[in-house]
Amino acid sequence: MAPQELSNGINGSSKPSLMKAVRFHGKGDLRLENIPEPHVGPSQVKLKPAWVGICGTDLHEYLGGPNLCPTTPHPITREKVPVTFGHELSGVVEEVGEGVNDLRPGDRVCVQPIIYDGTCGACEAGLVNCCYSNGFIGLSGWGGGFSEHMVIPRDAVYKLPDNVSLEVGALIEPLAVGWHAVKIAQLPPPPTAITALILGGGPIGLSMIQSLRAHSPNHTIIVSEPSPRRAELAASFGATHVLSPLTTNIPATVRKLSPGGWGAHVAFDCAGVQAGLDAAVESVRAEGKIVNVAIWEKPPRIDANSLCFKERTYMGVATYRKGDFAAVIDAVSQGLITPEAMISKRVEGLEGVLDGGFKSLIEERDRLVKVLIRANDVGE
Template sequence: MLNTSTQAADTLHTTLKSARVMQSVRFHGPGDIRVDEVEEPVCGKGQVKMRPAYVGICGSDLHEYTAGPVLIPEHPHPITGSTYPASMGHEFGGIIEEVGSDVTHVSPGQRAVVRPTIYDGTCCACKQGKYHCCENIGFIGLSGFGGGMSQKIVAPAGHFYALPDNVTLEAAALIEPLAVAWHAVAVSPFQPGDSVLVVGGGPIGIGVVQVLALQGAKKIMVAELMDNRKKLCTKYGATDILDPREVDVAQRVHTLTDGVGADIIFDTAGVEGALAGAIPACRAQGAIVNIAVWEKAPVIPVNKLTYNEVRYIGSALYDEGSFLDTIRAISTDQLKPADMITARIALSEVVDKGFQALLDHRDQHCKILVDVQS
């Protein structure tokens, strides 16, 4: 049995440890994101404590900023119990600082990436092993367990994956969005030699272009408006860039494919007019894969899908296999995300030089990284 002085010392140590404060970027409401001082989390059994390094600002983060709460819970999340104000940032890696006594797959001092998807393990989708389709899906950085835009984070150990030595911490911040792209190609009927149209050349669209080029697409056509994104798509393997202001996208696709049409269309834009214009570009018995998260439900010309027996497929996030495949592809230099990074900013600059820059100067940016420790 511990003597009382030892017990008192342990209590004092725990109190001091939990009383530490840190900075965290938190959502308080639409247009209201603040760098707050919050209590530093304490690592317990089955948990890992990380010092985040670089964090990507995602399109879903922008949706929260402009129109949230969307995925951020207004009422206690069924898994985490969290509500807003919520710590943000779900595309990140960092340095492991501490692990629970029962954690063996990562260790202090190790570099790691976070897979942010939170699932309950009990719903019908989870029982089928489709954890990324969980009925109560949540995300670190949106739904609880803190977020990467914090000086420290503690979460269940299963969210942390050790990084190969040659994967930088900057690249780690691109693993999550590239896994979205990898999974979308994996769930599609894509075959090497296919001709593909990608609608939207943002970070996910550029990721899809990279994966398609790696896996042997014959033609990679991208419908995009912004010059900087056109250049990045070309750099990463796009064979043809189609500006909808200058050409009829469907007609141009048919011309480029000798009248056949695209075997597969990947929609990363989530814009009704762009989707309606792209559907006629698909060949008979082709497929359209939706990756976009739509802010409001679109009107879809279903008859055009029916008459040509075009399959419309949803791609939700990524499974663990796609996440691990993405890490391996970066490690083996098959995916090279460095050129997607268009700015690096400090935690204190996250609103003006991060969120607002992406909203006001989208034509200048692809992926902005927040350097949490700067």
């Protein structure tokens, strides 16, 4: 059996128990349905989801997909749309399968949703986030957080310390994206200070700020963000300067704000728009790095000469690797990251996922950052 092979089969009953789940059927089509309740197997954990965040990827799938959600059987899960949504989540352990000895019912946890085969070259190299057959719990099958119950591999479950709430537990996933991007950029260790530019002040951009600050308090962090509300949050989370790309020449201003006027050492593109990428490239100094964190709706245009003539590096980030979740949880527990202010709205119940969650984010995207859904009342 491959490390993440999973069977969410039901028991032998001819009339299986049913549960509620929010299922994605296609563009603009989310439905609250009754589906069979999964049963735990060996090396698996059954959870009752608590708080679940709506990710930008979820919005992209709803507005224009399916893109990442499989329309033919996924090579690992063997599932295709409709699939249960929700990959940013916390929950409470309900039951553990044979071979799981380090978790017990009642434990408070969060979920690292990467699905990987464990056998390809990337996985053998420890790069499970780059698995050649990869997918995500809550997008590619194996259930999702917008449900009454879910069953996932033990390796996907991380226990939360007592001083980390279930609400914050649902933020560990986007925080881990920022944490991993900082690691990939291979910044110099403290006390060396660098100038970093972040394009976009949404959930991932705010996660980038917090991860940079947790790694070093000395960095100059410049954020490009047009939304006044998100700009305020960027400043509150530790951005040194927040600029509006609508009124500011970003490359020229970044150069003025950097030592010697040479530009940023690194730019993290968390926006995924052409104008932002162009600004990022021109804002970075010679031998600087542009780190792509965003998922693009359309392929971008890259001016290779702008990279070559200044020996700049353009690199991608694929979510997070093993170890990143544990590091973020530890940083939150120690108070190095305090992300509660990212939560803009809380919605009670699976019935509110569409109107209170997705539609609110679409209609109020400039005002809302992270919307959390309470999938189940677990007593916290």
